[in-house]
């Protein structure tokens with residue numbers, strides 16, 4: 001795999017790599033110290049708000065290809081952390097992801113993972129790995145909302161129970177490494193009914209919610225909520241005793257990465 005192109009915005013650097021069989025995958029350097037890397041060519045989960053899975057799933061990246069995204073960029077930028085949150089569902093390529101994670105940890109890097117919890121066996125492996133943080137991307141609690149969000153029909157109940165089984169015995173300090181990812185989409189998952197379910201779940205298990213503003217992509221039928229609505233949802237969760245974090249500055253940049261990374265083939 002080789003580095004093919006680099007784009008730069010005010011906040012982020014986007015890298016395009018070409019694999020030996022002619023696919024292009026991407027990674028993003030953001031926050032001045034973190035590289036968000038891809039784990040698959042395309043994605044089997046196919047979240048309808050995300051460009052990465054819009055063309056379907058082609059193949060897993062090997063651990064070499066995952067590690068190379070870092071090795072090719074570390075020569076030019078100061079990487080302190082790896083976010084396994086680019087193109088692909090890491091739990092669906094768990095073996096290669098875990099091998100790469102060990103490599104990154106040996107280099108002294110902080111490694112975080114973002115996952116939808118599919119498939120369950122891979123999710124379990126990721127939860128138990130030597131990570132520095134897992135974001136469980138939920139985005140919706142009722143089946144009515146989840147059907148709108150995910151093309152893949154996977155058991156949310158199973159993912160939730162795998163997650164709870166893992167975090168319940170953990171001490172308060174260790175549980176801080178786990179959080180819920182919730183992407184606010186206008187008129188889809190921003191109702192009081194959905195937010196109440198999110199608040200109840202997060203408060204019950206003392207989990208932080210990363211409340212995200214949407215960076216719209218052409219392939220998506222969804223729109224972001226207004227700044228005012230975002231503020232309202234944020235306050236609603238806080239009022240229900242939930243710790244909420246924001247990650248919007250880098251996400252909504254034109255090269256923000258989250259949900260905007262795409263694949264191509266020569």
Ligand code: SF4
Nearest residue numbers: 043046047050053088
């Ligand atoms: S958000 Fe993640 S899991 Fe969903 S389609 Fe995009 S890459 Fe796949």
